[in-house]
Structure formats: structure tokens, C-alpha cells
Amino acid sequence: MDWDLITNSILFNPAEWEIVLNEWPRFMRGFSNTLTLFAVSVVGAFLLGAVIVNLMASRNPSVRAAGRVYVDGMRMLPFLIFAYLLYYGLPSLGIRMSAWTAGLLGLILYHAAYVAEILRGAWSQLPAGQTEAARAMGFHGPQLFLRIVLPQLVLGSAPILGNQLIYMLKDTAFLMIITVQDLTYAANSVQSMYFVPLQPFIVAIGLYWISTLAIEGLVFLVGRFARKRGLGRA
């Protein structure tokens, strides 16, 4: 390896970094789009995942089976293909969506399956007495789930849920192929406009990395919250 070439002409080539700096607003637009996609799909996937885990816990066997089929079906599908199908495949069935709609829908539908599976795992660890005590006092339905069950599932699975958030963040990058202008799209367009192959992606990686650190910080805080209540793993 020629270290001089690496250090002088690529990484520290001031002219190439200047290009990146000049295009900074483009990166910020892309990053802000990535964060928006992420935030909306986290909320959506969590809500839908909470609904699906209730299907999987239903008293009705066919409802349970439907939940199970959904979760297993999504999990065997590569996200890229799913996003592709939603945006490029569905129009042939007469269903047309904007790239953003298709992207968000894809992220939500896909990751909800994973969230549901994580919550189901945590639920199977929850002692039956927790819900029995609630039922015996007159809780039922959504209120029982939201007040008594869900908080314990989240606290009990915070590290795995945090991991899933990181996957969701990274999966936003796939939406570039359906023309969503996210951070990866921004890096890619700077790269192809100016033929600087490396720096734009270093910037993108740095921004993804900072976001990941923020997610891990959140997981840490939730973990501390759980430990204060004797919940979760040390």
C-alpha cells in the first residue's frame, strides 16, 4: 500500500474536501430526510408491531396464525426487494404511490414484523400472574396491554429493540433505489457529480455513526430506567 498516496491525495486532498463542504446543504437535506424517514417509520413500526403481537397472542387460532404468517413472511423477505416491489411492482397492479409513501410504508410494514417478534419473545417471558392480577382488578383489552404488559415488554427487551432501531436506520439507505433522496442518495450524487469517490461516503458514514450513537444512548437510558425497577438484564 502506498500510504503517501492515501494520506496526501485522497483523504486529505483539500480541493476534494472543499467540494464536499460546498455541497454541505445537500448532505444536510439528505440527512434530515433520513432522520424523518427513520423517526416516522420507528413510530409506525412500533405501533403496528404492538398490534401484530396482540394478533399473535389472540385467543382465536386463525387470528394467531395470521399474525404468525405476517411476521414470518416479512422476515424471510430482503428489505431491498420489498421496497422495490412496493414502488416498481405495485403500479402494475394499478397501485401507485410516491417514493416517500412507498418507502415509509415499506419500512413500517417490514420492521413491524421484527418489532412484533421481539415483543412476542419478551411477552413469553412475562409471568402469567402479571396479566392475571390486572384482569382480576378489572383491566381488559387495550388498557391492560398498554398499562401493564407493553411497558414491561419494552423494558425487558430494550437492547434488542435498540438493535432493531439501528437496522431501521440503515435500511432507510435502501430507499435510494426507489428515488428517495436520503443521506446515501446525497452522498452518491455528490460522488457522481464531482467524481470524488471517497469523501462523500465518509461524511455519510460519519452521520450514520452519530445517529447510531444517539440510539445507543437512548438504549442506555432505558436500560438504566429498567434496572432501577429490577427489570431487564444487567
Next chain:
Amino acid sequence: MPDAVPALEARHISKTFGELEVLRDISLVVNPGDTISVLGPSGSGKSTMLRCLNFLETPDRGQVLLAGEPVGRRADGRLVSDKELAKSRARMGMVFQSFNLWPHFTVLQNVIEAPTKVLGLSKDEAVARAEGLLAKVGLADKRDVYPFALSGGQKQRVAIARALCMKPDVLLFDEPTSALDPELVGEVLAVMRDLAKEGMTMVVVTHEMGFARDVCDEVVFMDRGVVVEHAPPAEFFGNPKTERAQRFLSRYA
């Protein structure tokens, strides 16, 4: 009061789990203010019977009446809606062997959760009620502690306060002291004794023969899914009629 409506009544309850016939034609009358203890060997169906009273288990046959009103099933035998069942359950407190406090809530939050969310009590009102009850069970200073930091005896006293905060018509206990270290049993029994004295209506599944003998108005002895004897404690302990009860007493009492 022979004419008073029973606080709680079970009529001809049966329950099977698969092939296993766990309860056979169980009937039970609990008059207002009475404390009934349910005794019997392990596996005789005591927990299942208690859980049928608030439909945590759905009896296959038979009726449960709370102050004369059917619980869980309509007169025509159809199950009531979840919402309607929840309304009946809110009037019956239950205390479990394993406490089942909610770990994500503090002691105070555990006690006010159902009164505020199920009964719709205002928070101030519920907190006032809860603080009174925590003082009564000797745990006023633990209100802001999380359950995991409590001893078993303290947890069970919180669970009793939690049940009482609903102002239930009847309290059901399923072996409330069986999971406790022996030195912690007394503090829980003392609270239950006070409740009995105050006229709380209670059904207590227990192996504490002293409690059954001294505190209860009636003893129900179960074996293999049937009520074998049903008598005032003095009579049951002094002069058990059946051989099964005699054998049970010679082992436990």
C-alpha cells in the same frame, strides 16, 4: 341472617382440563362479612375453584353470583363480554401466592393504578385512599419504592393494599403466605386478621391451620375436586366427619 343475599355464591361448578376433572359440582355460599377458609391437599382444586369465582378460569358448568348477580355467564349460559366480566371482577379483589405486583410501577402506583384506570377515580382521591391503606398495612414509608426492593411479606402487604384500594365487595386469597419465608408469614396474617375483624368478606385458600381455626367463620375442605366437608372451624377441627378430612388434619394440623 338467613334471608340476606350471599355476598358471593358458587352453584354446581365443574371444570375439566382436558381429561382431568378438576372440579366436580362445587357449591359455596359466602355471606357478607364472613371469612371462609378453603383447605385441602395440594392438587385438590382449591386454586381452580377460587379462579373460577372471578372467571380467571372459565367453569364448564355452574353459576357464580356476586351479590345475587351472575358473574361471567348470563342466565342462558352464554359468556358475557370482556367488558362486562371486567366490571364484575373489579368488585372482587384477588391476592396471589406470588404477589404479582407490577414491577414497572412504584408501590403507590401499584395501589392507585386500577382505582384510577378501571374505576375512574381522580388521582388525588386514589392517592389519599392508597396512603391510608399503605399506612394500615404498615408500609407508608415504602410508597415510592419499586417492588423488587421489598421483602416477600412487604410485597404481599402491598398486594393486599392494592386489592383493598378498589373497595371490593369480596377478597379472594390464594395461599397468600405460601411463598413467604416463615418469619414473614405473621405480618401478612396479621393484616388479614384485621380485615376479617373489620368485617371484610373473604375467601382464603390456605395451609395456615391456625388462621383457619381462629379467624374464619367457616371451613371448606376440598379433596380431589369436591367439597368434602363444610363446617364451622370448631366443628371441622374438633370433630372432622370424613376419613379424608381426618387424614388431612393428622398431616397438617
